[in-house]
Amino acid sequence: MGLPALFSLCFILIRSMSILEFSMLLLLCLVIVVNQYLKIRRQYYSLPNWPVLRNLPSLICNINRLNDWTVEILNGCATILFNGPVFTGMEIVFTCNPQNVEYMMKTNFDEFNKGPHFAEIFDFLGNGMFVADGESWSEQRKMAVTRFASKKFQSFCSEKNDEVVTEGLVPVLEDAVKRGSTIDLQEVFKRLAFDVTFASVLGRNPGFLSVNFVENEFFEALDTLTRVAFLRHCIPSLWWKVMRLLGLGWERQYKHSWRVLDRHLTECISAKKQDLTQGKKISDDLLATYMSSSTTSIGGDEENYCIDGNENFLRDTALTFIFAGQDTFSSGLTWFFYMLSKSPSVEAKILEELKLVMDSNNNEEKKKKELDLRKLKYLEAAILESMRLNPPVPIEHKSAKKKDMLPDGTIVGPGKIILFSMFAMGRMKWIWGDDCLDFKPERWIDIKTGNLKHEPSSKYPVFNVGPRACLGKRMGMTVMKTVIAAVILDFHVEVVEGQSVRPVPSITLKMKDGLKAKTKLSVQTLEEQVRCWYLSTTGMPE
Numbered sequence: 001m002g003l004p005a006l007f008s009l010c011f012i013l014i015r016s017m018s019i020l021e022f023s024m025l026l027l028l029c030l031v032i033v034v035n036q037y038l039k040i041r042r043q044y045y046s047l048p049n050w051p052v053l054r055n056l057p058s059l060i061c062n063i064n065r066l067n068d069w070t071v072e073i074l075n076g077c078a079t080i081l082f083n084g085p086v087f088t089g090m091e092i093v094f095t096c097n098p099q100n101v102e103y104m105m106k107t108n109f110d111e112f113n114k115g116p117h118f119a120e121i122f123d124f125l126g127n128g129m130f131v132a133d134g135e136s137w138s139e140q141r142k143m144a145v146t147r148f149a150s151k152k153f154q155s156f157c158s159e160k161n162d163e164v165v166t167e168g169l170v171p172v173l174e175d176a177v178k179r180g181s182t183i184d185l186q187e188v189f190k191r192l193a194f195d196v197t198f199a200s201v202l203g204r205n206p207g208f209l210s211v212n213f214v215e216n217e218f219f220e221a222l223d224t225l226t227r228v229a230f231l232r233h234c235i236p237s238l239w240w241k242v243m244r245l246l247g248l249g250w251e252r253q254y255k256h257s258w259r260v261l262d263r264h265l266t267e268c269i270s271a272k273k274q275d276l277t278q279g280k281k282i283s284d285d286l287l288a289t290y291m292s293s294s295t296t297s298i299g300g301d302e303e304n305y306c307i308d309g310n311e312n313f314l315r316d317t318a319l320t321f322i323f324a325g326q327d328t329f330s331s332g333l334t335w336f337f338y339m340l341s342k343s344p345s346v347e348a349k350i351l352e353e354l355k356l357v358m359d360s361n362n363n364e365e366k367k368k369k370e371l372d373l374r375k376l377k378y379l380e381a382a383i384l385e386s387m388r389l390n391p392p393v394p395i396e397h398k399s400a401k402k403k404d405m406l407p408d409g410t411i412v413g414p415g416k417i418i419l420f421s422m423f424a425m426g427r428m429k430w431i432w433g434d435d436c437l438d439f440k441p442e443r444w445i446d447i448k449t450g451n452l453k454h455e456p457s458s459k460y461p462v463f464n465v466g467p468r469a470c471l472g473k474r475m476g477m478t479v480m481k482t483v484i485a486a487v488i489l490d491f492h493v494e495v496v497e498g499q500s501v502r503p504v505p506s507i508t509l510k511m512k513d514g515l516k517a518k519t520k521l522s523v524q525t526l527e528e529q530v531r532c533w534y535l536s537t538t539g540m541p542e
């Protein structure tokens with residue numbers, strides 16, 4: 001039937017209707033239209049649209065509570081479109097839908113990359129694997145996987161990790177106990193993570209975590225670069241590029257910090273090269289593994305970028321690993337102790353498990369030293385659970401290579417930026433159930449077998465998903481377990497009550513004002529318990 005015939009039929013039908021029937025029909029049409037509108041709105045929740053600036057004011061107003069805001073806006077709809085000011089080309093798809101994540105990161109991996117925009121924002125990482133795409137990324141990934149799997153490198157890392165814990169962390173905590181002073185756990189773990197990653201990558205423990213809390217130029221510079229990279233995400237790229245050109249504001253600091261890192265790394269690489277040419281024995285750190293084995297070159301724009309000995313490649317690689325490693329597990333540790341402070345029963349269970357695993361070792365002297373970390377299932381569950389609610393990397397970036405449709409029907413054009421919020425994903429009822437906001441390590445334990453439950457990475461993307469999954473997962477988990485075991489076995493950490501704990505907008509999940517805590521020796525706690533018990537039963541001090 002043609003369109004004119006359809007119209008004539010409708011006209012005849014309407015003419016033959018009574019007023020009441022016609023009103024009912026109108027009402028029905030209205031209901032259908034409103035329902036369709038709400039359906040679309042539920043799927044593409046729209047932010048307030050301002051003239052010229054469009055959705056930017058909403059972002060600016062919520063920048064200090066970015067993660068909570070993503071939870072709020074993604075709660076009802078799972079995917080939203082964000083439009084920056086007119087003529088800036090700033091258009092972003094924001095999602096927390098695991099199906100979209102699976103599609104972009106795994107099943108259609110080749111159709112989505114990080115894109116040139118990401119590499120521009122993180123230009124201090126050069127062509128390192130974190131920002132690379134395509135063949136360059138794939139070659140670098142292969143090289144890195146082999147090195148991370150090397151037993152020599154793994155045992156070097158755990159040696160350095162133990163060194164930082166015994167020579168850095170323990171003295172700092174003991175000093176705080178002696179002085180009865182409050183410490184900032186975030187600062188402590190930030191320093192610890194820097195020492196561990198710097199030592200694993202470059203071979204030398206910089207001793208940033210020490211009783212005197214010394215300054216470190218390298219750390220400060222990297223911190224500035226990371227901070228600026230976050231700010232670059234939040235404004236149209238044209239704006240920060242103009243700032244960079246004119247050397248204004250944070251872009252001036254960025255340039256200076258980059259020079260500092262470049263100088264340090266170039267010196268370090270030259271010293272190692274000299275040792276190698278003189279036939280001296282060098283340590284089994286990551287950089288050394290790259291320098292002492294021959295690698296092949298990668299074609300493309302940066303010809304011979306990866307060739308053995310290429311200084312830019314070595315510098316970018318070293319910096320990429322330090323950048324990828326340090327902030328992530330320091331964030332994981334800080335939020336873990338915060339979650340623990342609110343759950344004494346979880347702490348008691350972790351302690352019980354630690355003692356059980358230690359007791360299973362017959363060698364009295366080595367009980368603590370040779371703790372079998374693989375047996376600490378409950379501790380691992382607690383770490384995973386803490387990172388579900390507080391993922392060290394709260395937001396991940398992707399870009400579509402060509403026009404595509406995500407599983408939820410969202411159309412993405414070529415070059416369109418797609419961000420998925422891991423922070424929001426961990427807090428969605430429809431993903432984790434009604435108790436999604438509760439800290440429950442038990443959700444990770446299989447009741448029947450007592451083993452850890454596996455969750456698909458697209459539901460729990462804390463270590464990323466698919467071929468680009470985090471290379472340092474094992475290292476990160478090992479360091480976190482070692483540090484937590486060392487702290488919980490010998491100290492009792494009491495987080496200062498009443499402090500405001502809120503994230504600061506940044507690339508990794510950091511606390512705005514740190515995490516203030518008091519520490520006591522575990523033995524002292526026992527004595528104190530006896531004293532309290534004596535006081536409560538006799539009403540007199542001991």
Ligand code: HEM
Nearest residue numbers: 324325328329332392393462463464468470471472475476
């Ligand atoms: C709790 C600890 C850690 C967490 C939660 C974590 C999380 C992540 C996430 C989410 C990504 C994807 C980021 C992106 O593509 O934008 C990533 C990538 C990466 N991570 Fe980790 N990470 C941790 C520790 C480490 C450590 C200790 C290292 C090594 C020193 C490391 C090395 C890397 C590398 C090289 C990549 C890039 C992989 C690629 O693009 O192929 N990570 N990590």
